[in-house]
Amino acid sequence: MNKKLNNLIFVWSMMLLTTMMTIMPLPNFFYGIRIEWISLAVIFFSMMNVSLMGVIAAWAIGLLLDLLQGGLLGENALILSVISYLSYRFRFQVRVYPDWQLMIVTLFFLSFGNLISLWIRGFSGRIIFITEEWLSILIAALIWPIFMRLLQMLQNYFVED
Amino acid sequence: MAINPSQRIHRYEKNYSSYRLIFVIVISCILMYQDSQDGYTKTLRTYLSVLAYPVTYVVNLPNNTLKGFRVALSERSSIIDENKRLKKENIQLKSDLQEVYKLDAENKRLYELLDSYPDRQKKFLFADIIATSSVLDRHQIIIDKGSNDGVNLGDAVADPNGIIGHVIRDQVFSSEVLLISDLEHAIPIEITDTGERAIAYGTGNKNLLSIKSIPPNSKAQKGAVVITSGLGGRYPEGFPVGEISELGRKEGENFLTIDLSPFANLEMINEIWVIQTGVTENE
The missing domain is CATH 2.40.10.340 (Rod shape-determining protein MreC, domain 1)
Structure with missing residues (x-):
């Protein structure tokens, strides 16, 4: 029991931290490119630490993100839960890939999320193609190996099996 | 050790069942629809935002402390300069304000002539x-x-x-x-x-x-x-x-x-x- 609580605290504090990093106000220097750290964290936990995450958990954190960003309530929630489900389903194939293939798979997951967001935007009548959005997922995919190792390190340290 | 296809590990994870995904998708769609139509999510949002407040507070903490630091650490001379500039600006604004009083009175008089009153409760x-x-x-x-x-x-x-x-x-x-x-x-x-x-x-x-x-x-x-x-x-x-x-x-x-x-x-x-x-x- 205590072990499970400890692990849950680790996962949720990581999720909160990445949410904060996602909505952190950035200086203009970054040209509107902001990395969705929270999506990366959701992909990581859905692939590597299955028992501690879930579709509902991803949905809840997405809802929090929607509230914080002031967007359409449920948009990020939907995207994150779908991303979480996808990365769970493909985890056995993906986990053994070398880094460059992992980056491609991550890019695929993230662009799937972007497509959903584009689709939702289309429904609400504001179809704009935003280059920064796609640039930022490209950068996120490039960062993925480093991010994964870092989280893995933290996980080895904090999570008890 | 090679794994026989019939022995493949199929541990069923309740957290990731497709039913849950479908449920969550439906809920999100309802929420989004209601939100775009200004439905009952308005009140829901108001209550949920209270939960989100601590997160926004923490997120803005570095920014705000940086601002505080900047004030605390900025040089004496620059503060004095700023003070001078602000004093000048203040005098300028005050002299403008004197004109405003006159205009305000004039405006009121003209409105009285017209028998109408502007909404000035700001x-x-x-x-x-x-x-x-x-x-x-x-x-x-x-x-x-x-x-x-x-x-x-x-x-x-x-x-x-x-x-x-x-x-x-x-x-x-x-x-x-x-x-x-x-x-x-x-x-x-x-x-x-x-x-x-x-x-x-x-x-x-x-x-x-x-x-x-x-x-x-x-x-x-x-x-x-x-x-x-x-x-x-x-x-x-x-x-x-x-x-x-x-x-x-x-x-x-x-x-x-x-x-x-x-x-x-x-x-x-x-x-x-x-x-x-x-x-x-x-x-």
């Missing part, structure tokens, strides 16, 4: 910006004053240079402001030179609004100042919005196409105030 509430929307196509900011501080839905928000937007959601401790440059935003305006009234639409570009309903025989000039007209009751009358940066007639169009550049720098918003008109309180 309060200003200073606020700080907490976050900009990280959704790039949505020009929205979140400010640190909410319904707890007396912000109402629909209150106009301005910065020292001009109008920047209005409150679209009042949460308890913070509120969301839609900027005038957002694609879904329109603001009733008046061109000061000619007195023509129109509506300025947001374009999705933070330095550009567009006016589409001024007839071609208008005498409006490039550089003319545009203020809020007060029609529609959402924005108070007479606040500066921007100036006409481009004016022309396209072939085959019935109206002039006018580009408006807002006075407020919508890319970098610092100090803002919420203008509370008495109108909403009486309603």
